[in-house]
Amino acid sequence: MTAEIVSVGTELLLGQIVDTHAPLMARILAECGIGCTHRATVGDNMDRLVATLKQALGRADVVVTIGGLGPTVDDLTRDGIAIALDDTLEEVPEVAHKLRAFFESRGVQMTHSNLKQALKPTCAELIDNPNGTAPGLICQKGGKAVLALPGPKGEFDPMAQGPVRQFLEQLQGGQVIHSRVLRIIGLGESLVEERVRDLMDGENPTVAPYAQTAECHLRVTARAADREAAELMIDPVVDEIRNRIGNHLYGFNETTIEMATLDLLVERGETVSVAESMTGGALGARITSVPGSSKAFRGGVIVYTVDAKQTLLGIDSGLLTEFGPVSEETAKAMAETVRERLGSTYGVAITGNAGPTADVDGKPVGLAYIAVAGPDGVTVDKAQYRGLREDIQRRATQTALSQLRWKLLSDA
Secondary structure, three states: OEEEEEEEOHHHHOOOOOOOHHHHHHHHHHHOOOEEEEEEEEOOOHHHHHHHHHHHHHHOOEEEEEOOOOOOOOOOHHHHHHHHOOOOEEEOHHHHHHHHHHHHHOOOOOOHHHHHHHEEEOOEEEEOOOOOOOOEEEEEEOOEEEEEEOOOHHHHHHHHHHHHHHHHHHHHOOOEEEEEEEEEOOOOHHHHHHHHHHHHHOOOOEEEEEEEOOEEEEEEEEEEOOHHHHHHHHHHHHHHHHHHHHHHEEEEOOOOHHHHHHHHHHHHOOOEEEEEOOOOOHHHHHHHOOOOHHHOEEEEEEOOOHHHHHHHHOOOHHHHHHHOOOOHHHHHHHHHHHHHHHOOOEEEEEEEOOOOOOOOOOOOOOEEEEEEEEOOEEEEEEEEOOOOHHHHHHHHHHHHHHHHHHHHHHHO
16 A cells, blocks of 8 residues: 655745655655655645645545645635546535634634635545644545644644554555664764664664764564554664673663753752753753753853853863863863852763854864763863754754763763
């Protein structure tokens, strides 16, 4: 069984928004044992939309559309699906009533165009949308299935992960394709591949590496009758990879390095604070993006200038003059001071030059010093990054989190 994904919206073609929904939908299809053979993006044009849908229906068993279910004149998806399936639209009275009640409860006048969302092809069943006004569609006709999902993330994600996934699992009725992603830090993609090269020759499960910013991922994928059976096949392969990679393996699937590091801190009942210069608060933002981070994160300071380093952290002016703000000595002082002033178990500091030009002291673009201060002293790592400004900043925060994690593991 094969599938195609059709993303609808001129804004996608203009590059005004990035299509993050299609990759998620492709993963869901794969996990349900349905191979996604093509992906297409089409603008808000009825002729091109219908042509794209007909082409997809001619090749695939399942077509999933994303977007274009709203009330405006450029929301064409439900009409296009009806034409492509040689079907007609009908109004669903219950949905029309729900729409009227929705607008009335908010004291907003409903325009006639909003009733578009109460229409469906006669061959379709509606998918409830608790987070929006446009229901999704499951259309089945002539041995084909067309699934239509709304574009807003808060509506698309729960629909795709819930009723759409359930429908696809029932539709496929055979094997599932299930993956587990292993997240690895401190080893490059080529070195990881060297350590697991023989495992990559396996047919079921399969092992495939792919690089991410300042880390590497391994995807272990198994085909089986159901998810539980696939997990049992994946487990021994993961255990073998863990034996070869060691503590460089920090998490699975959606676990980030900040999540893994915070878990260690919380488990140990310890805390961390940060002092940032070149990253401008990005490290603190990554830490606080994790729910429950207040259990371990004491706070942070952004000391972007020499004056700020002196005023907010009390860094000695003589030290700054002698060694410069981008130096091992300054990073060490920042980490020690923020740890002391915020009363945390660990202090992490980042200072460097993110570019795009060399700083006033002639320090090259991409040079950074990352310091971690703890009960047993301070370690400072010097790094030389390449890339755009945002790449350098991201890599510096990645290194800082990684170094803190290694510090925690070594102190255990």
